[in-house]
Amino acid sequence: MTHGNPRLELAGITKRYGDVVANDAIDLAVHAGEIHALLGENGAGKSTLSKIIYGVVRPDAGTLRWEGRAVEIASPGDARRLGIGMVFQHFSLFESLRVVDNIALGEDGPASGAALSASIRGISHAYGLPLDPSRYVHTMSVGERQRVEIVRCLLQSPKLLVMDEPTSVLTPQAVERLFATLRSLAAEGTAILYISHKLAEIRALCDRATILRDGRVTGECDPRAEDQASLARMMIGSDLPHPRHRAAIPGATMLAARALDLPAGDPFGTPLAGVDLDVRAGEIVGIAGISGNGQRELLAALSGERTTRADAVAIDGVGVGHLGIAARRRHGLAYVPEERQGRGAVPELSLADNTLLSASAQGLVRHGIVDRRATRARARDAIAAFRVKAAGPDALAETLSGGNLQKFILAREMQQSPKVLIAAQPTWGVDIGASAEIRQALVDLRDAGAAVLVVSEDLDELFEIADRIAVIARGRLSPAMPVTGTDPEAIGLAMAGEPGARAA
Amino acid sequence: MAPFRLEARNAPSSLAKWLAPPLAAIAMVACGFVLFAVLGKDPVAALHAFFVAPVATRYGIGELLLKASPLALIATGLAIGYRANVWNIGAEGQLAVGAIAAGGVALALDASGPLVVLPLMFVAGALAGALWAAIPAWLRTRCNANEILTSLMLVYIATLLLSYMVHGPWRDPEGFNFPQSRMFAASALLPVIVEGTRLNAGTLVTLAVVAAAWLFVARTLVGFEMRVAGLAPGAAQYAGVSPAKVVWIGMLCGGACAGVAGVNEIAGPIGQLLPSVSPGYGFAAIIVAFVGRLHPAGIVVASLLMSLLYLGGEAAQVALALPSSITGLFQGTLLLFLLAADVLIHYRVRIGARTAMATP
Numbered sequence: 001m002t003h004g005n006p007r008l009e010l011a012g013i014t015k016r017y018g019d020v021v022a023n024d025a026i027d028l029a030v031h032a033g034e035i036h037a038l039l040g041e042n043g044a045g046k047s048t049l050s051k052i053i054y055g056v057v058r059p060d061a062g063t064l065r066w067e068g069r070a071v072e073i074a075s076p077g078d079a080r081r082l083g084i085g086m087v088f089q090h091f092s093l094f095e096s097l098r099v100v101d102n103i104a105l106g107e108d109g110p111a112s113g114a115a116l117s118a119s120i121r122g123i124s125h126a127y128g129l130p131l132d133p134s135r136y137v138h139t140m141s142v143g144e145r146q147r148v149e150i151v152r153c154l155l156q157s158p159k160l161l162v163m164d165e166p167t168s169v170l171t172p173q174a175v176e177r178l179f180a181t182l183r184s185l186a187a188e189g190t191a192i193l194y195i196s197h198k199l200a201e202i203r204a205l206c207d208r209a210t211i212l213r214d215g216r217v218t219g220e221c222d223p224r225a226e227d228q229a230s231l232a233r234m235m236i237g238s239d240l241p242h243p244r245h246r247a248a249i250p251g252a253t254m255l256a257a258r259a260l261d262l263p264a265g266d267p268f269g270t271p272l273a274g275v276d277l278d279v280r281a282g283e284i285v286g287i288a289g290i291s292g293n294g295q296r297e298l299l300a301a302l303s304g305e306r307t308t309r310a311d312a313v314a315i316d317g318v319g320v321g322h323l324g325i326a327a328r329r330r331h332g333l334a335y336v337p338e339e340r341q342g343r344g345a346v347p348e349l350s351l352a353d354n355t356l357l358s359a360s361a362q363g364l365v366r367h368g369i370v371d372r373r374a375t376r377a378r379a380r381d382a383i384a385a386f387r388v389k390a391a392g393p394d395a396l397a398e399t400l401s402g403g404n405l406q407k408f409i410l411a412r413e414m415q416q417s418p419k420v421l422i423a424a425q426p427t428w429g430v431d432i433g434a435s436a437e438i439r440q441a442l443v444d445l446r447d448a449g450a451a452v453l454v455v456s457e458d459l460d461e462l463f464e465i466a467d468r469i470a471v472i473a474r475g476r477l478s479p480a481m482p483v484t485g486t487d488p489e490a491i492g493l494a495m496a497g498e499p500g501a502r503a504a
Numbered sequence: 505m506a507p508f509r510l511e512a513r514n515a516p517s518s519l520a521k522w523l524a525p526p527l528a529a530i531a532m533v534a535c536g537f538v539l540f541a542v543l544g545k546d547p548v549a550a551l552h553a554f555f556v557a558p559v560a561t562r563y564g565i566g567e568l569l570l571k572a573s574p575l576a577l578i579a580t581g582l583a584i585g586y587r588a589n590v591w592n593i594g595a596e597g598q599l600a601v602g603a604i605a606a607g608g609v610a611l612a613l614d615a616s617g618p619l620v621v622l623p624l625m626f627v628a629g630a631l632a633g634a635l636w637a638a639i640p641a642w643l644r645t646r647c648n649a650n651e652i653l654t655s656l657m658l659v660y661i662a663t664l665l666l667s668y669m670v671h672g673p674w675r676d677p678e679g680f681n682f683p684q685s686r687m688f689a690a691s692a693l694l695p696v697i698v699e700g701t702r703l704n705a706g707t708l709v710t711l712a713v714v715a716a717a718w719l720f721v722a723r724t725l726v727g728f729e730m731r732v733a734g735l736a737p738g739a740a741q742y743a744g745v746s747p748a749k750v751v752w753i754g755m756l757c758g759g760a761c762a763g764v765a766g767v768n769e770i771a772g773p774i775g776q777l778l779p780s781v782s783p784g785y786g787f788a789a790i791i792v793a794f795v796g797r798l799h800p801a802g803i804v805v806a807s808l809l810m811s812l813l814y815l816g817g818e819a820a821q822v823a824l825a826l827p828s829s830i831t832g833l834f835q836g837t838l839l840l841f842l843l844a845a846d847v848l849i850h851y852r853v854r855i856g857a858r859t860a861m862a863t864p
Contacts (some may be wrong), residue, residue, distance in 0.1 A: 343739050349735065
């Protein structure tokens with residue numbers, strides 16, 4: 001399989017952003033018919049490297065060879081002409097257009113609708129990616145949207161397909177279907193560069209793996225011959241941390257939703273219908289689901305960003321559905337939103353100022369005047385409590401990495417000794433070390449007697465920390481089941497909204 | 505294919521942010537040098553007429569401050585809204601209704617002492633300006649009507665209302681039919697604070713308002729919330745800041761300040777109601793607010809600069825017989841350079857097309 005010239009070969013690729021070396025003399029070879037993993041943590045340099053391959057970013061040094069020939073890829077157009085296709089982690093689809101229109105927009109020349117629809121159908125059947133060209137994108141699930149992106153690539157008959165974290169939004173079943181497609185593509189001779197930080201997937205799918213850490217290649221191996229622990233050591237330089245987790249000792253219900261209905265907040269949102277939920281003191285309840293199934297609306301309704309009738313949401317037995325978020329905070333609510341920059345924190349403001357977003361009622365303001373000494377002290381405490389890497393309380397939020405900002409936000413919320421903490425995607429885009437600390441903090445908060453609700457797309461995370469898991473699909477919430485009584489397969493089926501899967 | 509393109513800088517330096525205005529001023533002087541030379545005027549004399557002559561005398565400095573005062577006052581009020589993405593463009597109208605209300609108080613009560621009339625005029629002017637700004641605020645929060653359009657349209661209603669008052673009910677019966685009110689009594693006029701100038705106590709009011717605004721934006725929780733609403737609406741929602749409250753505070757602050765500026769004009773240099781009580785301060789203040797980076801201290805500096813440009817423009821027209829369009833052009837170059845400097849702080853210019861393909 002590895003004879004002859006590699007399809008794509010990188011030698012000494014280096015890219016600097018200011019003082020940060022994102023890629024440091026990277027060597028990588030991907031052969032025809034090979035599924036090659038690029039493994040590394042968030043921030044290891046995987047995305048930069050994939051952007052270099054796709055012509056979005058120019059390297060400062062190093063050479064790219066395509067089938068043995070030195071090439072310079074100056075734009076995504078160049079990359080496509082060579083035969084490189086890329087499926088990004090974040091999709092670039094117009095929700096208000098049909099599949100065929102979206103694909104026609106990406107074509108280089110004018111494409112006729114009927115012919116294009118026919119070739120979309122052809123490709124989607126050939127690779128087991130069922131897709132109706134005339135459907136509107138906003139009616140499609142995330143997995144189906146990813147299919148559009150993949151089919152868009154396959155229409156160009158790529159010789160190299162780059163996939164950036166393709167499974168982060170898929171159910172376990174959808175992951176299996178994707179893997180089958182990728183295997184059949186590889187069998188036809190397509191080279192696949194598969195970018196991920198999920199060790200189990202890489203062991204199941206890939207023939208070769210190149211491991212990145214801090215912008216450097218730290219190892220190359222056959223992932224099928226390694227175990228997860230050895231891969232993890234190559235990836236993070238130490239053993240994989242696991243949270244300490246004791247059985248929950250739940251107390252009284254602290255957060256409750258009763259027959260909660262909420263219309264969609266925007267035309268592409270999902271209305272909530274009859275949501276019932278209980279989170280008791282001393283337990284973590286996880287909410288699994290594919291994004292876009294009503295999570296945003298549920299979080300808005302529970303946090304108070306949107307209000308409902310008073311008895312639809314209760315904190316510690318008090319109906320708070322009609323109260324806004326600030327009033328609910330006075331009842332003991334803390335909230336870690338999904339978007340860190342721009343919602344959980346204001347990027348252009350200092351960490352000290354950012355404490356005021358949610359803690360202004362906690363002695364930081366006297367007679368309407370901000371007590372700057374108190375806000376700085378509070379920010380300093382939060383930085384110290386979570387070992388946040390920041391220059392100090394005056395550091396602007398935008399200067400922190402995603403993981404450090406998330407630790408700061410979580411610390412800020414935990415300083416308020418909340419009765420109820422709601423956390424949305426608490427470790428999304430956060431490196432493994434910080435993720436472990438964040439999960440541990442959530443478990444510690446639970447052990448201290450708080451009721452914790454975690455909304456996450458990451459099933460592994462929920463199974464690691466939650467005591468009970470409920471599934472949200474199409475705006476309806478299943479009853480929460482104890483983690484000991486269910487498994488990722490069953491939750492995955494319920495996430496996809498398969499009939500019968502929401503029994504119990 | 506355009507050979508130039510702008511590329512965002514990773515981290516704009518804060519030094520560059522503060523150096524940009526002086527650099528823009530230097531570029532403008534250089535540009536003016538060439539401009540006047542091409543017109544056949546002595547550039548040194550022209551620049552002298554523009555920048556030195558207006559402030560060479562005590563009276564000139566008084567005039568500079570007198571013109572800067574309403575600009576700074578209005579811009580300060582507007583900036584509170586602008587920082588929160590509340591776009592009040594109608595300060596000129598709010599100034600006019602402030603003048604109408606205060607003028608009404610003066611005409612009715614100026615037989616009583618100044619300690620009664622002047623405070624009442626300020627209260628009436630501030631309330632009227634705020635009330636005029638409340639209309640777009642209500643339309644925005646109630647009907648989601650764009651406040652840029654509504655506040656601007658209300659300018660014309662306000663100025664016509666003022667015109668009606670001085671043509672009709674409040675016309676001076678002994679004024680030979682000129683459309684103007686009678687002169688206010690001394691009790692309704694602001695005292696001059698520097699001998700030999702027209703500078704009056706209204707400037708002190710401006711300074712007090714600017715100081716209060718600085719305290720508000722920099723130190724209070726509500727000021728902080730307004731800032732968050734402007735920087736990150738999502739974070740404001742997360743913090744529980746009511747968007748309606750932000751709109752109301754932003755509009756009312758701008759309206760009240762513009763109203764007070766109207767009082768300063770009629771109780772200061774004008775001394776009566778005229779069909780027009782402002783040479784466009786309400787619009788120029790928008791520029792002042794942005795040149796001053798929406799910060800009270802910056803606004804004070806920007807208002808002085810703008811005032812100097814006004815006075816210098818008039819002086820240059822008189823001294824060198826320059827057409828008024830040339831002085832307007834020259835004033836425009838400063839704003840152009842300021843904005844250009846601003847763009848270059850955040851972006852760098854790259855030469856060469858982006859999609860060049862070296863190896864086909």
